[in-house]
Amino acid sequence: MNGNTQNLSIMKALDIIEFLAEKNNEPQRMCDIAAALDMNISTVSRFLSSLTSRGYVRQDADSSRYFLSLRFCGIADRINANLQVYTLALPIMKEISRTLSESVCLAIEQNAMVEYIGVVSAADKMMQTMQRIGNRAPMHCTGIGKLLLCGHTREEVRQILKQRGMDSFTPHTITDEAALFEELDRVREQGFAYDNEECEIGARCVAMPVFNQYHQIIAGVSVTGPIFRLTDQKIREFLPYFSEQVQRISSLLT
Numbered sequence: 001m002n003g004n005t006q007n008l009s010i011m012k013a014l015d016i017i018e019f020l021a022e023k024n025n026e027p028q029r030m031c032d033i034a035a036a037l038d039m040n041i042s043t044v045s046r047f048l049s050s051l052t053s054r055g056y057v058r059q060d061a062d063s064s065r066y067f068l069s070l071r072f073c074g075i076a077d078r079i080n081a082n083l084q085v086y087t088l089a090l091p092i093m094k095e096i097s098r099t100l101s102e103s104v105c106l107a108i109e110q111n112a113m114v115e116y117i118g119v120v121s122a123a124d125k126m127m128q129t130m131q132r133i134g135n136r137a138p139m140h141c142t143g144i145g146k147l148l149l150c151g152h153t154r155e156e157v158r159q160i161l162k163q164r165g166m167d168s169f170t171p172h173t174i175t176d177e178a179a180l181f182e183e184l185d186r187v188r189e190q191g192f193a194y195d196n197e198e199c200e201i202g203a204r205c206v207a208m209p210v211f212n213q214y215h216q217i218i219a220g221v222s223v224t225g226p227i228f229r230l231t232d233q234k235i236r237e238f239l240p241y242f243s244e245q246v247q248r249i250s251s252l253l254t
Helices: 003-022 030-037 041-053 071-100 143-149 154-164 177-190 232-252
Strands: 057-059 066-068 103-110 113-120 193-196 203-211 217-226
Touching (some): 003 030, 003 041, 030 041, 071 103, 071 113, 113 143, 143 217, 154 177, 203 232
Antiparallel strands (some): 057 066, 103 217, 193 203, 203 217
């Protein structure tokens, strides 16, 4: 299947979803969907079958009509929650970046990966190539990823590692499960996490957790820069300030 065919298929699936949404989720007959969208029955049937198998569409058992499921509501809730975190965090992230003259990132967990939803780049400063809005990074070798893993049980972490693996990106990447669990214990004890050239040679970051009202880790904020500038001494000097600012973000969410 070439790109044009794939794009056309996506458009047809979206047309069906939008049609069902416009009907205020009143169950619709397959033939009416096909007629309204100028598609043949077999095409509509194929797309409805796929959407139903993924849980986005349901079929009424009595009338055999189709309607959208509440799975879309869950997606909308997650988007709204992420937007809220980003909106509240952004002014504080800008303040941190101005004060420290380093890049600051905000990320969440998405499908067992770190997903960056906010980035404030310091002028003329190096930042990891992975840390761009919408980009994803592994959890085992990033500061924010380690924080997010701390919100999981050991068995859940093992499942994540089984799903995503522990690829080596640099000679400093932790690729041993036992070593990672030791690292996570340190992170829990000290309340923050490092990425010491584990994801990219020459880059270092220190990350702090963002909590919701239930004291669950829902995101992380990191300060990122080159290893020669983010020295142990500099990090020790700004940690109290950084911690205070990230706690401000958590307080806005509670």
